[in-house]
Amino acid sequence: QKEVEQDPGPLSVPEGAIVSLNCTYSNSAFQYFMWYRQYSRKGPELLMYTYSSGNKEDGRFTAQVDKSSKYISLFIRDSQPSDSATYLCAMRKADSWGKLQFGAGTQVVVTP
Amino acid sequence: GAVVSQHPSWVICKSGTSVKIECRSLDFQATTMFWYRQFPKQSLMLMATSNEGSKATYEQGVEKDKFLINHASLTLSTLTVTSAHPEDSSFYICSAKDRLETDTQYFGPGTRLTVL
Numbered sequence: 001q002k003e004v005e006q007d008p009g010p011l012s013v014p015e016g017a018i019v020s021l022n023c024t025y026s027n028s029a030f031q032y033f034m035w036y037r038q039y040s041r042k043g044p045e046l047l048m049y050t051y052s053s054g055n056k057e058d059g060r061f062t063a064q065v066d067k068s069s070k071y072i073s074l075f076i077r078d079s080q081p082s083d084s085a086t087y088l089c090a091m092r093k094a095d096s097w098g099k100l101q102f103g104a105g106t107q108v109v110v111t112p
Numbered sequence: 113g114a115v116v117s118q119h120p121s122w123v124i125c126k127s128g129t130s131v132k133i134e135c136r137s138l139d140f141q142a143t144t145m146f147w148y149r150q151f152p153k154q155s156l157m158l159m160a161t162s163n164e165g166s167k168a169t170y171e172q173g174v175e176k177d178k179f180l181i182n183h184a185s186l187t188l189s190t191l192t193v194t195s196a197h198p199e200d201s202s203f204y205i206c207s208a209k210d211r212l213e214t215d216t217q218y219f220g221p222g223t224r225l226t227v228l
Contacts, residue, residue, distance in 0.1 A: 008153060036219075043116070043205050043219035044156070088155065098146055098209060098217065102155040 003027050006089055006103030015112050019076035023089035023103045026070065030091040030101070033065050035074045038086045038105065047087075048074065079110045114140050116208050118220035125196055126228055133191045133223045135206030141186040142208035146217065147179070150203040162189045186211070196227045 006023045013019055021035075032051055036044035048063040050056045050072075056063045064073040072091075076083055089103040115138040125131050135145055143164050148156040160181050162168045168181035178200075180192040189208075193200055203224050207217040 004155075006155075041203075041222065041224065043118075043207075043221045045219070046216065049216075098144060098161060099158060100156075100217070102157075104153075104155045 001026060002104075003030075004089065004091060004101050004103045007106055008104050010107040010109055012109045012111060013079055015079060015081060015110055017079055017110075019074075019079050019083065019108055019110070021074040021076075021087050021089075021106050021108070023072050023091075024070055025072075025091060025101075027093075028067070028070065029093040030070075031094040032092050033063070033072050034090040034100070035061075035063060036088040036090060036102075038088055040086075044088055076108075079108075081110050081112050084108060084110045114138075114208075114210055114216075114218040116142075116206065116218045116220040118204075118206060118223050120223060121221060122224040122226075124226045124228065127197050128195055130192055130194045131196055131225060133193075133204055133206075133225075135189045135191070135208065135220055137187045137208045137210075137218070140208075140210040140212070140218075142189075143186065143211040144209040145183060145189040146207045146209075147181060147189075147191050148205045148207070150205060150222075152203075156205060159191075193225065196225070198227045201225055201227045 035048040038044045062075040086105040088105040090100040145162045147159045160168045160170045162183040183189040205222040207219045
Protein backbone atom coordinates (compact mmCIF):
# COMPACT_ATOMS: atom_id res chain seq x y z
CA GLN A 1 0.00 0.00 0.00
CA LYS A 2 1.29 3.43 -0.95
CA GLU A 3 1.77 5.95 1.83
CA VAL A 4 -0.11 8.58 -0.14
CA GLU A 5 -3.05 7.73 -2.37
CA GLN A 6 -4.36 10.08 -5.02
CA ASP A 7 -6.77 9.33 -7.84
CA PRO A 8 -4.91 9.94 -11.13
CA GLY A 9 -8.07 11.01 -12.96
CA PRO A 10 -8.49 12.54 -15.46
CA LEU A 11 -11.05 14.82 -13.88
CA SER A 12 -12.96 16.85 -16.42
CA VAL A 13 -15.04 19.85 -15.36
CA PRO A 14 -16.73 22.70 -17.24
CA GLU A 15 -15.34 26.20 -16.94
CA GLY A 16 -16.63 27.96 -13.83
CA ALA A 17 -17.23 24.77 -11.86
CA ILE A 18 -15.55 23.85 -8.60
CA VAL A 19 -12.69 21.39 -8.86
CA SER A 20 -12.44 19.04 -5.91
CA LEU A 21 -9.25 17.07 -5.34
CA ASN A 22 -8.18 14.88 -2.46
CA CYS A 23 -5.51 12.62 -1.08
CA THR A 24 -5.48 10.07 1.69
CA TYR A 25 -2.46 8.96 3.61
CA SER A 26 -1.65 6.15 5.97
CA ASN A 27 1.18 7.50 8.10
CA SER A 28 0.06 9.69 10.98
CA ALA A 29 3.62 11.07 11.21
CA PHE A 30 2.93 13.33 8.26
CA GLN A 31 2.47 16.82 9.66
CA TYR A 32 2.98 19.23 6.77
CA PHE A 33 0.86 19.17 3.64
CA MET A 34 1.27 20.81 0.27
CA TRP A 35 -0.47 21.03 -3.05
CA TYR A 36 1.52 21.53 -6.23
CA ARG A 37 0.40 22.24 -9.78
CA GLN A 38 2.39 20.75 -12.63
CA TYR A 39 1.89 21.63 -16.26
CA SER A 40 3.00 19.13 -18.87
CA ARG A 41 6.78 18.81 -19.10
CA LYS A 42 7.29 21.40 -16.38
CA GLY A 43 8.34 21.28 -12.75
CA PRO A 44 5.79 21.46 -9.93
CA GLU A 45 4.68 24.85 -8.62
CA LEU A 46 3.67 25.25 -4.99
CA LEU A 47 0.03 26.29 -4.58
CA MET A 48 -0.81 25.72 -0.93
CA TYR A 49 1.07 24.83 2.23
CA THR A 50 -0.68 23.83 5.43
CA TYR A 51 0.25 22.42 8.79
CA SER A 52 -2.73 22.14 11.05
CA SER A 53 -6.11 20.60 10.52
CA GLY A 54 -8.70 22.98 9.12
CA ASN A 55 -9.10 25.21 6.12
CA LYS A 56 -6.73 27.59 4.41
CA GLU A 57 -7.86 29.89 1.65
CA ASP A 58 -5.82 31.73 -0.97
CA GLY A 59 -7.74 33.38 -3.75
CA ARG A 60 -9.66 30.72 -5.65
CA PHE A 61 -7.90 27.91 -3.80
CA THR A 62 -8.95 26.31 -0.52
CA ALA A 63 -6.96 23.58 1.17
CA GLN A 64 -8.44 21.37 3.85
CA VAL A 65 -6.65 19.04 6.20
CA ASP A 66 -8.31 16.46 8.41
CA LYS A 67 -5.56 14.72 10.34
CA SER A 68 -7.97 12.51 12.25
CA SER A 69 -9.17 10.99 8.98
CA LYS A 70 -5.79 11.29 7.25
CA TYR A 71 -7.45 13.14 4.40
CA ILE A 72 -6.55 16.34 2.61
CA SER A 73 -8.43 18.26 -0.07
CA LEU A 74 -7.94 21.08 -2.51
CA PHE A 75 -10.82 23.04 -3.97
CA ILE A 76 -10.52 25.36 -6.94
CA ARG A 77 -13.41 27.78 -7.38
CA ASP A 78 -14.45 29.39 -10.64
CA SER A 79 -12.20 27.05 -12.60
CA GLN A 80 -10.58 28.31 -15.79
CA PRO A 81 -9.12 26.44 -18.78
CA SER A 82 -5.71 27.64 -17.56
CA ASP A 83 -6.24 25.52 -14.44
CA SER A 84 -5.91 22.42 -16.62
CA ALA A 85 -2.85 20.67 -15.21
CA THR A 86 -1.83 17.84 -12.94
CA TYR A 87 -2.26 18.54 -9.24
CA LEU A 88 0.04 16.76 -6.82
CA CYS A 89 -0.43 16.48 -3.11
CA ALA A 90 2.71 16.19 -1.02
CA MET A 91 3.44 15.77 2.63
CA ARG A 92 6.29 15.36 5.02
CA LYS A 93 7.03 14.30 8.56
CA ALA A 94 8.00 16.83 11.19
CA ASP A 95 11.59 15.64 11.39
CA SER A 96 12.13 15.01 7.68
CA TRP A 97 12.56 18.45 6.21
CA GLY A 98 12.60 18.28 2.44
CA LYS A 99 11.71 14.61 2.16
CA LEU A 100 8.37 15.06 0.52
CA GLN A 101 6.12 12.12 -0.19
CA PHE A 102 4.09 12.87 -3.29
CA GLY A 103 0.79 11.50 -4.45
CA ALA A 104 0.55 10.23 -8.01
CA GLY A 105 -1.13 13.44 -9.15
CA THR A 106 -4.61 14.08 -10.52
CA GLN A 107 -4.94 15.32 -14.08
CA VAL A 108 -7.55 18.07 -14.30
CA VAL A 109 -9.12 19.24 -17.55
CA VAL A 110 -11.27 22.38 -17.51
CA THR A 111 -13.32 22.62 -20.67
CA PRO A 112 -14.47 26.00 -22.04
CA GLY B 113 9.70 34.63 -6.94
CA ALA B 114 12.58 32.22 -6.63
CA VAL B 115 13.68 30.63 -9.89
CA VAL B 116 15.39 27.32 -10.43
CA SER B 117 16.73 26.41 -13.85
CA GLN B 118 17.79 23.11 -15.29
CA HIS B 119 19.99 22.39 -18.25
CA PRO B 120 19.49 20.74 -20.60
CA SER B 121 15.70 20.64 -20.82
CA TRP B 122 15.91 17.45 -22.83
CA VAL B 123 18.66 15.11 -23.92
CA ILE B 124 18.88 11.99 -26.07
CA CYS B 125 21.92 9.78 -25.70
CA LYS B 126 23.17 6.35 -26.64
CA SER B 127 23.23 3.50 -24.19
CA GLY B 128 26.48 3.41 -22.25
CA THR B 129 27.19 7.11 -22.32
CA SER B 130 27.08 9.50 -19.36
CA VAL B 131 24.82 12.51 -19.12
CA LYS B 132 25.20 15.52 -16.84
CA ILE B 133 22.23 17.60 -15.75
CA GLU B 134 22.68 20.99 -14.10
CA CYS B 135 20.39 22.58 -11.55
CA ARG B 136 20.86 26.25 -10.70
CA SER B 137 19.15 28.58 -8.26
CA LEU B 138 19.10 31.88 -10.12
CA ASP B 139 18.22 34.47 -7.51
CA PHE B 140 18.83 32.81 -4.19
CA GLN B 141 21.36 30.67 -2.40
CA ALA B 142 20.43 27.04 -1.96
CA THR B 143 22.11 25.14 0.83
CA THR B 144 20.08 22.07 -0.02
CA MET B 145 18.96 20.72 -3.37
CA PHE B 146 16.91 17.63 -4.11
CA TRP B 147 16.84 15.38 -7.14
CA TYR B 148 13.68 13.58 -8.20
CA ARG B 149 12.72 11.35 -11.06
CA GLN B 150 9.27 11.03 -12.50
CA PHE B 151 7.97 8.34 -14.83
CA PRO B 152 4.98 9.08 -17.08
CA LYS B 153 1.76 9.46 -15.12
CA GLN B 154 3.56 8.61 -11.91
CA SER B 155 4.56 10.61 -8.89
CA LEU B 156 7.87 12.27 -8.18
CA MET B 157 10.27 9.96 -6.42
CA LEU B 158 13.04 11.48 -4.34
CA MET B 159 16.41 10.15 -5.43
CA ALA B 160 18.83 12.09 -3.24
CA THR B 161 19.37 15.11 -1.06
CA SER B 162 22.35 17.29 -1.86
CA ASN B 163 23.92 19.68 0.64
CA GLU B 164 26.44 22.25 -0.44
CA GLY B 165 29.98 21.13 0.25
CA SER B 166 29.12 17.64 1.46
CA LYS B 167 28.26 14.24 0.05
CA ALA B 168 24.74 13.61 -1.14
CA THR B 169 22.36 11.40 0.79
CA TYR B 170 20.70 8.81 -1.42
CA GLU B 171 17.31 7.23 -0.93
CA GLN B 172 17.02 3.51 -0.54
CA GLY B 173 17.35 1.70 -3.83
CA VAL B 174 19.14 4.54 -5.64
CA GLU B 175 22.62 3.60 -6.82
CA LYS B 176 25.04 6.32 -5.79
CA ASP B 177 27.65 5.14 -8.28
CA LYS B 178 25.11 5.33 -11.06
CA PHE B 179 23.71 8.74 -10.18
CA LEU B 180 26.58 11.00 -9.21
CA ILE B 181 25.59 14.20 -7.47
CA ASN B 182 27.82 17.20 -6.90
CA HIS B 183 26.80 20.35 -5.04
CA ALA B 184 29.90 22.47 -5.34
CA SER B 185 28.36 25.88 -4.75
CA LEU B 186 25.31 27.50 -3.20
CA THR B 187 23.72 27.93 -6.60
CA LEU B 188 24.66 24.81 -8.54
CA SER B 189 24.09 21.09 -8.20
CA THR B 190 24.74 18.52 -10.90
CA LEU B 191 23.41 15.03 -11.48
CA THR B 192 25.44 12.74 -13.71
CA VAL B 193 23.80 9.58 -14.97
CA THR B 194 26.71 7.26 -15.65
CA SER B 195 26.62 4.50 -18.25
CA ALA B 196 23.02 5.31 -19.03
CA HIS B 197 20.66 2.56 -20.17
CA PRO B 198 17.16 2.72 -21.63
CA GLU B 199 15.61 2.05 -18.22
CA ASP B 200 17.17 5.32 -17.01
CA SER B 201 14.96 7.22 -19.43
CA SER B 202 12.81 9.47 -17.29
CA PHE B 203 11.98 13.04 -16.31
CA TYR B 204 14.52 14.32 -13.79
CA ILE B 205 13.54 17.29 -11.65
CA CYS B 206 15.58 19.19 -9.10
CA SER B 207 14.36 21.42 -6.33
CA ALA B 208 16.19 23.88 -4.13
CA LYS B 209 15.69 25.28 -0.66
CA ASP B 210 16.41 28.94 -0.08
CA ARG B 211 18.76 29.09 2.90
CA LEU B 212 16.80 32.05 4.23
CA GLU B 213 13.43 30.27 4.15
CA THR B 214 12.39 27.51 6.46
CA ASP B 215 10.23 25.17 4.50
CA THR B 216 9.88 25.91 0.82
CA GLN B 217 11.24 23.98 -2.11
CA TYR B 218 11.39 25.60 -5.53
CA PHE B 219 11.33 23.17 -8.41
CA GLY B 220 13.17 23.36 -11.68
CA PRO B 221 11.42 22.77 -15.02
CA GLY B 222 12.82 19.28 -15.36
CA THR B 223 15.07 17.45 -17.81
CA ARG B 224 13.73 14.72 -20.04
CA LEU B 225 16.33 12.02 -20.62
CA THR B 226 15.88 9.48 -23.39
CA VAL B 227 18.45 6.71 -23.66
CA LEU B 228 18.44 4.82 -26.94
